[in-house]
Amino acid sequence: MKISIIRGDITKVKVDAIVNAANFGMLGGGGVDGAIRRAAGHSLQEECVRLRKEVIPNGLETGKAIVTKAYNLPAKIIIHTVGPRYYSGDINLLKNCYTNCLKLAEENNCESIAFPAISTGAYGCPIEKSAEIVSEVLENFKSDIIKEIILVLFDEEDYEIYKRVLGNGMKTDLNEIIMD
Numbered sequence: 001m002k003i004s005i006i007r008g009d010i011t012k013v014k015v016d017a018i019v020n021a022a023n024f025g026m027l028g029g030g031g032v033d034g035a036i037r038r039a040a041g042h043s044l045q046e047e048c049v050r051l052r053k054e055v056i057p058n059g060l061e062t063g064k065a066i067v068t069k070a071y072n073l074p075a076k077i078i079i080h081t082v083g084p085r086y087y088s089g090d091i092n093l094l095k096n097c098y099t100n101c102l103k104l105a106e107e108n109n110c111e112s113i114a115f116p117a118i119s120t121g122a123y124g125c126p127i128e129k130s131a132e133i134v135s136e137v138l139e140n141f142k143s144d145i146i147k148e149i150i151l152v153l154f155d156e157e158d159y160e161i162y163k164r165v166l167g168n169g170m171k172t173d174l175n176e177i178i179m180d
């Protein structure tokens with residue numbers, strides 16, 4: 001399994017599954033959620049409204065994940081997950097976000113998956129902590145289905161921190177990519 005880190009915009013990454021850092025209402029937000037919704041198009045919003053009515057009437061719990069189609073995005077599916085808030089939530093639930101998304105990617109036969117740094121924007125998790133948690137999850141993850149896991153960092157500084165923490169923690173080589 002290849003682990004890559006990319007500095008760039010997750011909506012431009014060509015993978016089978018794109019992970020969205022959603023919120024519990026699943027009806028839209030700022031940050032990466034807003035970018036993914038804009039790029040996927042209005043049909044995503046319609047599907048989310050339908051999901052809220054029929055599947056998750058009480059919203060999506062922190063740490064859980066749910067699949068939608070990807071519409072105009074260059075992906076097969078979007079996996080939406082809700083990260084914990086750093087100051088008022090349980091940061092250990094961030095692990096569940098990553099493992100539940102990986103599980104759904106496998107169930108949907110996805111060979112590649114791209115993650116944003118969940119909880120590190122509006123939800124306040126320090127990027128270093130996020131990188132440590134991701135490193136721990138990936139160290140313990142094996143798959144016969146997933147061939148590539150891509151971690152996408154929007155900011156240069158975040159990318160450098162991920163590179164350092166994951167580079168130290170991982171046994172495998174990191175593939176490093178900077179998008180235009």
Ligand code: ADP
Pocket residue numbers: 008009010011021022030031032033035036083116117118119120121122123124152153154155158
């Ligand atoms: P959360 O509410 O889970 O903290 P945010 O969307 O506020 O989610 O931020 C999560 C991370 O996503 C932040 O590190 C932010 O820099 C990053 N981000 C924002 N837009 C994009 C994008 N288009 N592609 C990849 N990462 C993004």
